[in-house]
Amino acid sequence: MPNMETLQELLVHELQDLYNAENQIMKALPKMARRATSTPLREAFEAHLAQTEMQAQRLERALTLLDAPVRGRHCDGMQGIIDEGKKLMEEDANEDVMDAGLIAAAQKVEHYEIASYGSVKAWAELLGHEEVTALLQETLSEEESADRKLSQLADSEVNSEAAMGAGEDDSDEDTGESNDVDEDSEERATPARRQRSQAARSRRSGTQG
Numbered sequence: 001m002p003n004m005e006t007l008q009e010l011l012v013h014e015l016q017d018l019y020n021a022e023n024q025i026m027k028a029l030p031k032m033a034r035r036a037t038s039t040p041l042r043e044a045f046e047a048h049l050a051q052t053e054m055q056a057q058r059l060e061r062a063l064t065l066l067d068a069p070v071r072g073r074h075c076d077g078m079q080g081i082i083d084e085g086k087k088l089m090e091e092d093a094n095e096d097v098m099d100a101g102l103i104a105a106a107q108k109v110e111h112y113e114i115a116s117y118g119s120v121k122a123w124a125e126l127l128g129h130e131e132v133t134a135l136l137q138e139t140l141s142e143e144e145s146a147d148r149k150l151s152q153l154a155d156s157e158v159n160s161e162a163a164m165g166a167g168e169d170d171s172d173e174d175t176g177e178s179n180d181v182d183e184d185s186e187e188r189a190t191p192a193r194r195q196r197s198q199a200a201r202s203r204r205s206g207t208q209g
């Protein structure tokens with residue numbers, strides 16, 4: 001007999017997968033908030049951390065209502081998305097470009113969650129678990145709203161700053177150094193950008209530590 005014979009068993013399996021995913025996200029979000037330079041972006045990550053804690057609690061409640069063990073099941077999908085985000089955060093990037101990348105990384109997380117919560121909510125509804133359905137719908141709405149908020153931040157501010165940042169830097173950074181580096185303005189600009197990124201990181205850790 002298969003160990004996943006019923007839709008109810010698949011529902012429990014996926015809820016435990018999501019429970020582990022939410023816990024992985026809880027660990028990743030503070031790191032993303034620290035790496036963000038844009039204040040609205042950092043605040044969006046911090047606000048979503050508080051929501052994520054509630055979402056994990058809703059999953060605990062849902063599993064309890066289904067008489068299933070309240071435990072996680074390692075979510076390889078979320079691990080992969082978060083590992084990619086970690087690699088991005090290790091890059092020595094222009095701070096506006098990093099913010100654009102952080103939004104993309106966070107939206108990958110949101111889209112994974114939207115897909116998963118959409119499925120489990122539909123199964124719970126079909127199986128007549130009204131309270132579980134309501135809990136999952138509440139989280140699904142939060143994930144959709146978090147995704148929209150990230151799109152708004154990208155469209156209204158972050159992407160355009162990332163697009164123009166490097167060009168502006170090159171003209172602003174002309175300090176009248178000798179001409180022998182003119183052929184390679186990229187090499188000249190990159191250390192300057194690095195210094196500014198480091199300064200921004202120090203400022204951030206100063207305000208947060």
Ligand SMILES: [Fe+2]
Pocket residue numbers: 022025052055113143
């Ligand atoms: Fe979530």
